[in-house]
Structures are given as structure tokens and as C-alpha cells.
Amino acid sequence: MINKLRGVAIGAGYFSKFQFEAWNRIPEVEITALCNTNLKKAMGVMSAYGIKKHYSDYREMIIKEKPDFIDIITPPETHLEMCKFAADHGVHIICQKPLAPSFAEAKEMVDYAMEKEVHFVVHENFRFQPWHREIKKIIDQGEVGDLFSLNFRSRMGDGWGEHAYLSRQPYFRDYERLLIYETGVHYIDTFSYHAGEIENVYALLKRLNPEIKGEDSGLMILNFKNKAHAIWDANRYNESRHENSRYTFGEYLIDGSKGSIRLYNDGKITIQKLGEVEKEHSYVHRKKGFAGDCCYIFQRNFIDNFLSEGVFETSGVNYLKILKAQDAVYQSAKLNRPVCL
Numbered sequence: 423m424i425n426k427l428r429g430v431a432i433g434a435g436y437f438s439k440f441q442f443e444a445w446n447r448i449p450e451v452e453i454t455a456l457c458n459t460n461l462k463k464a465m466g467v468m469s470a471y472g473i474k475k476h477y478s479d480y481r482e483m484i485i486k487e488k489p490d491f492i493d494i495i496t497p498p499e500t501h502l503e504m505c506k507f508a509a510d511h512g513v514h515i516i517c518q519k520p521l522a523p524s525f526a527e528a529k530e531m532v533d534y535a536m537e538k539e540v541h542f543v544v545h546e547n548f549r550f551q552p553w554h555r556e557i558k559k560i561i562d563q564g565e566v567g568d569l570f571s572l573n574f575r576s577r578m579g580d581g582w583g584e585h586a587y588l589s590r591q592p593y594f595r596d597y598e599r600l601l602i603y604e605t606g607v608h609y610i611d612t613f614s615y616h617a618g619e620i621e622n623v624y625a626l627l628k629r630l631n632p633e634i635k636g637e638d639s640g641l642m643i644l645n646f647k648n649k650a651h652a653i654w655d656a657n658r659y660n661e662s663r664h665e666n667s668r669y670t671f672g673e674y675l676i677d678g679s680k681g682s683i684r685l686y687n688d689g690k691i692t693i694q695k696l697g698e699v700e701k702e703h704s705y706v707h708r709k710k711g712f713a714g715d716c717c718y719i720f721q722r723n724f725i726d727n728f729l730s731e732g733v734f735e736t737s738g739v740n741y742l743k744i745l746k747a748q749d750a751v752y753q754s755a756k757l758n759r760p761v762c763l
Contacts, residue, residue: 426452427725430487432480432504433495433518434458434467436590440711441495441545442471444718450725453493457483480504484511491516491728493545497593498522505531509538516724518545520603525745532738542738543724548608549615549735550720552707553670553685560683560703561616565693567680569617572652574609576672579661581638586631600636601627601658602751610751611736611744613644613652616676620747621647622762627755630659642751645760662687669713689714 429451431442445453455475458464464476477483484492484507491514494504498520508515515535521544522528535542548554561569581587587594594600602625614620622645627637639657646652661667664687674685681695689707694700707714720736727734734740750761 426450427490427728428487429453429491429493430455430457430483430489431473431493431495432457432483434460434463435495437518437712438467438495439470440717441493441721442467442473443711444715444721445493446471447718448722448725450729454489455483455487481507484508484513489513491541494518495545502527502531505542506534509535509540509542512538512540514541514543514728516543516545516721519607519741521741521745525742525749528738528745529742532742535738541728541734543734544736544738544741545717545720546608546611546736546741546744547712547716547720548671549612550716550723551670552705552714552716552719553674553689553691554612554615555719556691556703556705556707557674557676557683557685558616560691560693561676561678565680566676566678566683566695569648569650569676569678571675571677572613572617572650573675573677574613574652574654574656574672575674576605576609576654576656577660577662577667578605578656578658578671579667581631581634581658582660583631584633586633594636595634597634597636599752600634601638601640601656602642602748603636605658606640606642606654606656606751607744607748609642609652609654609656610644610747611741613654614744614747615735617644617646617648617650617652619647620743620763621645622760623747623750623754624760625751625755626758627752630657637755640755644747664688666709669709671713 457477457480494517624643626641628639642654644652676683684692691703692700754761
């Protein structure tokens with residue numbers, strides 16, 4: 423019989439369903455309780471995913487449940503207080519991104535968890551999409567040689583018109599920073615996963631929809647210490663031609679000294695070596711959960727490393743490097759010049 427790890431969670435919003443569904447497929451885990459101030463939302467999640475206890479106060483939940491870990495699925499402005507309380511009680515932490523409203527607050531969280539000797543891991547799931555895991559293997563095997571160009575194009579189409587974001591994540595409308603803070607940070611992390619350490623950034627950011635506060639269009643260029651560069655050409659305004667714009671979130675082209683890797687909207691990966699025709703690369707990806715089941719892949723990875731005392735890819739310490747790059751992107755757009763990290 424498996425001795426299950428006890429987890430608790432805070433939050434029952436739109437995205438939480440992907441995480442709760444994934445926890446139900448991890449046999450070493452039981453989510454024993456949920457905290458959410460909206461009882462109707464909480465009961466819907468609890469009945470759907472078999473969670474037995476509800477709390478309206480996360481402090482009471484942590485004290486009474488004595489969990490091994492907590493999954494925080496709430497807006498960024500709530501994270502610091504929640505993470506500190508969990509760390510004070512020796513509870514290991516998974517925290518949703520955006521991590522915090524500012525870099526200083528994110529660093530305070532990470533430093534506090536380190537001081538209290540608890541694991542602090544960011545739920546950064548894009549690098550866990552199955553195509554990005556597979557592309558990393560292809561790169562590491564040297565199939566296309568030394569990288570020099572990574573180019574990802576995204577058109578999400580959920581941000582045009584006067585009712586933009588209201589049906590799914592209405593708080594997006596009030597973010598002073600949107601495209602990079604909410605979505606582009608995923609690509610800073612994924613490009614870093616594939617290409618290494620960032621040296622400097624340059625960005626152009628715009629707001630296309632006057633009904634929202636933050637930027638929703640941008641061109642982000644990252645230059646890496648290995649002399650490769652990455653370009654993210656994105657907006658949340660115009661639409662994808664693919665039936666599911668939220669599966670891969672776009673198309674990806676990676677060029678190296680021996681050839682190219684391409685990711686298509688349907689998850690297909692191809693490799694084209696110099697002087698040869700493009701060939702499809704066989705691997706497994708599933709249209710389950712969110713974006714190739716990346717929440718499950720992330721959470722499975724977290725538990726495996728938790729049990730084996732392994733290394734967490736998206737540890738707080740590692741993620742601060744990504745947030746430094748995110749801040750540099752905004753600074754670059756403001757100054758209209760490259761910014762070094």
C-alpha cells in the first residue's frame with residue numbers, strides 16, 4: 423500500500439481544474455483539503471475531484487491538515503503572505519505563476535523559503551509541454567548541431583473586442599502588465615531551457631485593444647551567452663488558423679549548424695538536416711488536460727524529485743533568473759534599447 427503524500431490547495435479558479443485533475447492521476451498524492459472563499463466554486467471543484475474538506479481560511483487549513491506540501495493557485499498579489507505562512511509551518515510549496523507583482527516580492531518569497539528550509543517550486547508548466555521536452559532531447563543529442571536561432575510565433579486570439587478575457591480570466595483586463603508578465607515569461611523560461619543562459623534582451627511592446635490596461639502585443643528578442651538568439655513574435659489579439667490555439671500556443675522554428683527543428687500547431691515535430699528533406703520525428707503527445715497534459719507532467723516531475731531528493735527545474739532560485747529577464751524586457755521596451763542582465 424502506498425503511503426501517500428498529503429497535499430492541500432488554495433484556489434478554485436479557471437486554471438485549477440487542470441491541476442486537480444492531474445493530482446488525481448498521481449497515486450503517491452492525496453489532496454486532503456481545499457481553501458477558497460467562494461464556497462460555490464469550492465464545492466464544484468471538490469465534488470469533481472474527490473476533495474473531502476473545505477476551509478475558508480488557509481491558515482486554519484495548514485494548521486489542522488498538517489500537509490506535506492501546498493499547491494497555491496491564486497492571484498500573484500496573495501502569494502507572499504501565503505508562502506510565508508506555509509514555510510513557517512514547514513510545508514513545502516508549489517506556487518502558481520505569475521509569482522509576484524514585483525521582482526523584490528518574488529525574491530523575498532524565495533529567500534524566506536530557503537531560510538525555513540522548505541522546497542519552493544514555481545508551477546511553470548510550458549517547459550513541461552511534451553513537445554518542448556522532446557525538442558530538448560533532440561537538441562541535447564546534437565541532431566541539429568549548435569543552435570543559433572530560435573523563433574516562436576504566437577497568435578492567441580482571446581483578447582480582441584470589448585469583452586476580451588471576461589469569459590475565462592477577467593482579471594487580465596486590469597493587469598498593468600499583461601503579455602510578458604502572464605504569457606511571455608513562459609517563453610523566457612522555455613527558450614532558456616532550450617538555449618541556456620540569457621545575456622541581454624530587446625523588446626517592442628504595444629497595446630492593441632483599448633479595452634484593457636496592459637500590453638497585448640510584442641516582439642521579444644533574447645540573446646544568449648552561447649551566441650544563439652531567440653525571438654518571440656506574439657499577440658493575444660489576432661487569431662490562430664489552427665482549431666486549438668491553446669494546444670502548442672503557436673509554431674516554433676529552431677535553426678542550428680546541422681539543420682532545423684520545427685514544431686507545428688498540432689504538436690508535430692520535424693527535423694530537417696542540411697541537404698536533406700524534412701522528416702517527421704515520432705514521439706508521444708496527448709490532447710489531454712492543458713497543452714499536451716503539461717500540468718500532469720510538471721506535477722509528476724515534482725513528486726518524483728520530492729521523493730528522490732532530486733533537483734527541481736523550476737525552483738524559486740532558478741526562476742528568479744527568469745524574472746530578472748522579464749523585468750529587463752519591460753525596461754528595454756521603455757528605453758527602446760537592449761538591456762543586459
